Amino acid sequence: MSTVIEEPPIVGLCRWLKLLDEWATFYETDPKSERTPSREDLSAFDRAQSLYLLKERAIQTLYLSESPSVSLGILEGPTPKTRIWLCENCRNQARRANLSPAEYAELSGGCAKCQREGLENDYYSLYILNVDYGALGNWQFHTPVPIGQSYFPAPRSEAAPVVGRRPVDRQGKMTRLGQPISAANRRQYPEHSVVWHVWDAIKTLKAEIV
Numbered sequence: 001m002s003t004v005i006e007e008p009p010i011v012g013l014c015r016w017l018k019l020l021d022e023w024a025t026f027y028e029t030d031p032k033s034e035r036t037p038s039r040e041d042l043s044a045f046d047r048a049q050s051l052y053l054l055k056e057r058a059i060q061t062l063y064l065s066e067s068p069s070v071s072l073g074i075l076e077g078p079t080p081k082t083r084i085w086l087c088e089n090c091r092n093q094a095r096r097a098n099l100s101p102a103e104y105a106e107l108s109g110g111c112a113k114c115q116r117e118g119l120e121n122d123y124y125s126l127y128i129l130n131v132d133y134g135a136l137g138n139w140q141f142h143t144p145v146p147i148g149q150s151y152f153p154a155p156r157s158e159a160a161p162v163v164g165r166r167p168v169d170r171q172g173k174m175t176r177l178g179q180p181i182s183a184a185n186r187r188q189y190p191e192h193s194v195v196w197h198v199w200d201a202i203k204t205l206k207a208e209i210v
């Protein structure tokens, strides 16, 4: 990757962040990543998590840049199931109807006295941060709503409208967005170098944000 001196900081950050994202996906999905040598003695899972933490910082910085090239949206995930703990009265009703508590809860939905343990509606939704830099490139970065909502505007607000559905496969299972880094790119862009460039690009962009 030849970095031209006039390249806007946002573009530089996006290019490196894309590679960082692919490295994290590699650690998360490819069994041979466990055997990839690294300076730190961490499991592939922990290495993915540490890269994702840096990714969070990066997309937060991209958003804070308030650049017109950056826009935020929501990819709606499937609605999470609510678990209902039946109250005593409903448990008795279930017994009388010869139903298990789970079956009764499913059929009746419980009453106001039953306890509900639920995940919030957007638990499986994703923020999608789109960076459109015209001829220089177009990038999309995703982060789960439960993580992103601590630094992004609320999901479904004017600043983060629903722009689509989170992709699922034929069985309705959520599919992964993004590819693991290729073997050629692993050689050309080693993890430590990508991490350094992402840090550096965050710093450069932050210096531009007043």
Ligand SMILES: [Zn+2]
Pocket: 086, 087, 088, 089, 090, 091, 110, 111, 112, 113, 114
């Ligand atoms: Zn009840």
